[in-house]
Amino acid sequence: MVASQTPRGFTDDERRTWAPLTAVLELLPHQIDAQLLRDEELTHFDYATLSMLALAEGRRMRMTDLATGVNATLSRLSHAISRLEKRGFVRRTRTPDDARATTVQLTADGHRKVIRATPEHVRTVRSFVFDALDAEQRRQLHDITAALLARLDPEQRMLASRMT
Amino acid sequence: MVASQTPRGFTDDERRTWAPLTAVLELLPHQIDAQLLRDEELTHFDYATLSMLALAEGRRMRMTDLATGVNATLSRLSHAISRLEKRGFVRRTRTPDDARATTVQLTADGHRKVIRATPEHVRTVRSFVFDALDAEQRRQLHDITAALLARLDPEQRMLASRMT
DNA sequence: CCAACATCATTGAACTGTCAACTATTCCCG
DNA sequence: CGGGAATAGTTGACAGTTCAATGATGTTGG
Numbered sequence: 001m002v003a004s005q006t007p008r009g010f011t012d013d014e015r016r017t018w019a020p021l022t023a024v025l026e027l028l029p030h031q032i033d034a035q036l037l038r039d040e041e042l043t044h045f046d047y048a049t050l051s052m053l054a055l056a057e058g059r060r061m062r063m064t065d066l067a068t069g070v071n072a073t074l075s076r077l078s079h080a081i082s083r084l085e086k087r088g089f090v091r092r093t094r095t096p097d098d099a100r101a102t103t104v105q106l107t108a109d110g111h112r113k114v115i116r117a118t119p120e121h122v123r124t125v126r127s128f129v130f131d132a133l134d135a136e137q138r139r140q141l142h143d144i145t146a147a148l149l150a151r152l153d154p155e156q157r158m159l160a161s162r163m164t
Numbered sequence: 165m166v167a168s169q170t171p172r173g174f175t176d177d178e179r180r181t182w183a184p185l186t187a188v189l190e191l192l193p194h195q196i197d198a199q200l201l202r203d204e205e206l207t208h209f210d211y212a213t214l215s216m217l218a219l220a221e222g223r224r225m226r227m228t229d230l231a232t233g234v235n236a237t238l239s240r241l242s243h244a245i246s247r248l249e250k251r252g253f254v255r256r257t258r259t260p261d262d263a264r265a266t267t268v269q270l271t272a273d274g275h276r277k278v279i280r281a282t283p284e285h286v287r288t289v290r291s292f293v294f295d296a297l298d299a300e301q302r303r304q305l306h307d308i309t310a311a312l313l314a315r316l317d318p319e320q321r322m323l324a325s326r327m328t
Numbered sequence: 329c330c331a332a333c334a335t336c337a338t339t340g341a342a343c344t345g346t347c348a349a350c351t352a353t354t355c356c357c358g
Numbered sequence: 359c360g361g362g363a364a365t366a367g368t369t370g371a372c373a374g375t376t377c378a379a380t381g382a383t384g385t386t387g388g
Binding site: 074099101 | 335336338339
Binding site for chain 2: 009010013014016017018020021022023024025026027028029031044048071118119121122125126127128129130131132133137138140141142143144145146147148149150151152153
């Protein structure tokens with residue numbers, strides 16, 4: 001058996017981290033989505049969208065800002081908003097100062113929806129993430145995540161808008 | 165403004181970690197997929213599948229074992245294998261000892277594909293993950309990831325098969 | 329001032345993953 | 359041994375994401 005015949009490119013150390021990391025990258029979003037879909041028929045992306053609207057002044061935002069905030073393309077957001085609009089959680093309105101822009105308004109129903117969905121969502125995140133770590137690991141995870149995000153999103157558009 | 169009107173369920177500390185974590189959970193898989201798609205027209209899932217086959221004895225595995233290894237449902241794997249088979253990277257064969265089972269065989273083309281795809285993939289992972297962290301953080305990430313995976317996949321089916 | 333270019337957003341087609349239904353085989357146990 | 363349950367895998371319909379094309383409005387420099 002010749003060494004170059006196998007596609008191993010990672011060092012053993014790297015693989016020991018990367019292998020479980022890919023698993024987490026796959027399983028964690030899946031579990032988060034699963035809970036929200038089961039209990040509220042919302043994807044995590046839907047929830048994040050409604051949630052960001054709920055925290056905005058006037059509970060409304062322009063498509064572009066919202067897209068930046070939830071880290072999505074305008075296309076993805078537009079499709080998602082169409083679905084949420086059909087369900088009555090959100091309303092598209094015109095933007096006074098720019099006729100190209102669309103402003104998305106959270107409806108009363110939409111607001112109730114987020115409020116209702118939040119507690120169980122928070123419990124789920126805690127059970128899969130925070131409860132599995134001790135206080136020091138939580139701090140470490142925070143720093144590591146920030147370092148990774150700096151590479152992935154050099155302009156920090158994501159972080160900035162979420163830290164409101 | 166009444167406090168209960170906002171859907172805040174996380175503590176500030178939790179949110180400071182969870183917000184960037186969700187961003188990483190979204191952006192990192194996206195970047196990994198983007199590189200493989202751009203350079204090799206493979207999703208990361210395709211790559212993981214071919215890669216696991218390449219490391220198996222005889223470069224072949226049963227669908228169920230492969231599905232467990234790449235942490236997928238049989239349905240998802242079956243669709244993916246169909247696509248890879250159409251491209252000639254993989255072949256479905258019968259399993260001698262169980263007529264229900266399908267054994268997937270990596271072809272010579274498939275093997276060459278993984279070999280060719282690996283170096284740039286490894287570079288990409290390093291640039292987005294390992295290069296962003298110091299030695300201690302890499303160790304911490306390993307431990308944190310393992311702890312999270314223990315929650316997400318209590319039977320450790322994933323880890324076990326990947327650590328071969 | 330107006331032509332080029334940039335920005336904001338929507339749409340439809342193609343693709344991937346999920347879910348439920350289905351076929352075929354094997355296992356288990358009375 | 360025979361019939362019901364479990365296992366292995368495939369399939370087709372559906373939902374969400376991406377990508378490229380399009381339209382509409384805004385901005386800017388000659």
